[in-house]
Amino acid sequence: MKRIGPRDDDESGIACDRRTFLVGGGALALGGLLGSSGLGAPSDRGPWPETEEFVVGFSPTVSDVAAAAHAAVPDAVDVRHSNEMIGYATVSLPSVSERVRDGALEAIAATDVVEYVEPNASLHASVVPNDSEYGRQSAPQQVGCETAWETTVGSEDVSVAVVDQGVQSDHPDLEGATGEAGANFVGSGDDSSPAAADERHGTHVAGIAAGATDNGVGTAGISDCSLLTARALEGNGQGSLSNIVDGIQWAADAGADVINVSFGAPQHYETLSSACEYALEQGALLVGAAGNEESETVDFPAAYEDVVAVAALDGDGIASYSNVGQAIDVVAPGTDLLSTVPWDDYARISGTSMAAPVVAGVAGLALSAHPDLSPLELREHLLATATDLGLDETRQGAGRVDAAAAVETAPSPDGANGDATGG
Known part of the structure; x- marks a missing residue:
C-alpha cells in the first residue's frame, strides 16, 4: 500500500519527518x-x-x-x-x-x-422524482442523476459516511437511510444529533449525499445508499484533529464504502494522513472538500493523493469562493444547494462542503452499479467518466462528475471509459 501523503505537485504540505515536531x-x-x-x-x-x-x-x-x-x-x-x-x-x-x-x-x-x-489542531467545515422540493434543486440534474436513477437510485448495501457536525437522523428525508446509530466524538455522551438548530452543516451534507429520493417529501439526495454519521465537528463548524481522526476511523470500521469529509485545513498532519490511509485499507474511498478560501492550493485532507478532491461550481464555472490547484480531481455543483437542515427543515447553503457530498453520492451510485470496484478503482472511474467543461485542469481536474456516465459506463481496468452498460 502506497503511503497517502501530500501530492507531489502540491506545495501546501509541511513535512513531518521522524523525530520532528510542529508547535502551535x-x-x-x-x-x-x-x-x-x-x-x-x-x-x-x-x-x-x-x-x-x-x-x-x-x-x-x-x-x-x-x-x-x-x-x-x-x-x-x-x-x-x-x-x-x-x-x-x-x-x-x-x-x-x-x-x-x-x-x-x-x-x-x-x-x-x-x-x-x-x-x-482545529480543522473547519468548508458548506424527476416526486419529491416536493425537487423543482427547486439543480445539482442532481446538473450531474445527470435522472438518467442514472433509471438504472439505480443506490443500493442499501453501499454505505456513505458523513464525518461532520451532528446529523438529524430522524429528518423525514434521512430517517430511511440511517441504520446503525451514529457516533459522537464531541463533548460527552453518545448522542450524535445536532446540539441546536443552527448546527446545520452535517445534516445539509448528509441530505445531499444520501437524502431519500422519490419519497414524496422535500428534496432528493444524489443517492439512496445507506448513511453512517459521525459527529466530529462542533456547532461552530470546527473540530480537533484527534476527534476528526477518530471519526474517520469509526466510519471505516463501521463498513463505510465512501466517507465524505467536508472540512479541511491548509496544513498537512501526519495523524490525518494516517487516518485516511487506514480508511483506504479498510475499503473506503474518501471524498474531500477543496476549501473556500479562494486559494490556489487545496485544503487537507482533500489534497492527499488518494482522496478525491472536489472544487465547487457556480453554474458551469468555478465558484468564486472555491479553492483550486493541482490536487483538484473533479468539480461538482456547490452554490445555493437546497438540502436538509434541523429540525425537519430545508435550506440553501454554498461551499465546497456541498460539492463534496454530490461526488460522494455519485460514488455511491457508481458502486451500486459496479459493486466489485475497489476504492482506488472507483476513484479512477469517477475521473474517467467526468464531463470536461473546457476549464484548466488545475481548476476542474478531470471535469464535472457525471452520475449517468459513472453508472452506465463499464469500468475499464486502465481507467479509460468503457462501453455503456445501459441507458
Whole structure:
C-alpha cells in the first residue's frame, strides 16, 4: 500500500519527518470510546479549545500505544487519549513557557518509538422524482442523476459516511437511510444529533449525499445508499484533529464504502494522513472538500493523493469562493444547494462542503452499479467518466462528475471509459 501523503505537485504540505515536531494551533481535549474500536481515554471530551494539546504518533511496531505514551512523556504531561488503530496519543501540557514546552516536545520526539509530534489542531467545515422540493434543486440534474436513477437510485448495501457536525437522523428525508446509530466524538455522551438548530452543516451534507429520493417529501439526495454519521465537528463548524481522526476511523470500521469529509485545513498532519490511509485499507474511498478560501492550493485532507478532491461550481464555472490547484480531481455543483437542515427543515447553503457530498453520492451510485470496484478503482472511474467543461485542469481536474456516465459506463481496468452498460 502506497503511503497517502501530500501530492507531489502540491506545495501546501509541511513535512513531518521522524523525530520532528510542529508547535502551535488550538485543540479539543479528547475523551474516547472503549472497546474493540481501539480508542481509549477518559470518559468525557473536554471543552474546546485546549491550546496546549499535542498529538504524538508512534511507530507501527508499538503494540500498546497508551503504555508507550505514558512511558514517553514527562511526569507533568497528561496523556489524554490513545488510538491503537491509527497509532497516536494526545497529550496535554500544563501552562508553561514556550521554551519549556518546546523542550518537553523535543524530548518526547527523541524517544525511539515516537515518529512525530504535532498540534491537536482545529480543522473547519468548508458548506424527476416526486419529491416536493425537487423543482427547486439543480445539482442532481446538473450531474445527470435522472438518467442514472433509471438504472439505480443506490443500493442499501453501499454505505456513505458523513464525518461532520451532528446529523438529524430522524429528518423525514434521512430517517430511511440511517441504520446503525451514529457516533459522537464531541463533548460527552453518545448522542450524535445536532446540539441546536443552527448546527446545520452535517445534516445539509448528509441530505445531499444520501437524502431519500422519490419519497414524496422535500428534496432528493444524489443517492439512496445507506448513511453512517459521525459527529466530529462542533456547532461552530470546527473540530480537533484527534476527534476528526477518530471519526474517520469509526466510519471505516463501521463498513463505510465512501466517507465524505467536508472540512479541511491548509496544513498537512501526519495523524490525518494516517487516518485516511487506514480508511483506504479498510475499503473506503474518501471524498474531500477543496476549501473556500479562494486559494490556489487545496485544503487537507482533500489534497492527499488518494482522496478525491472536489472544487465547487457556480453554474458551469468555478465558484468564486472555491479553492483550486493541482490536487483538484473533479468539480461538482456547490452554490445555493437546497438540502436538509434541523429540525425537519430545508435550506440553501454554498461551499465546497456541498460539492463534496454530490461526488460522494455519485460514488455511491457508481458502486451500486459496479459493486466489485475497489476504492482506488472507483476513484479512477469517477475521473474517467467526468464531463470536461473546457476549464484548466488545475481548476476542474478531470471535469464535472457525471452520475449517468459513472453508472452506465463499464469500468475499464486502465481507467479509460468503457462501453455503456445501459441507458
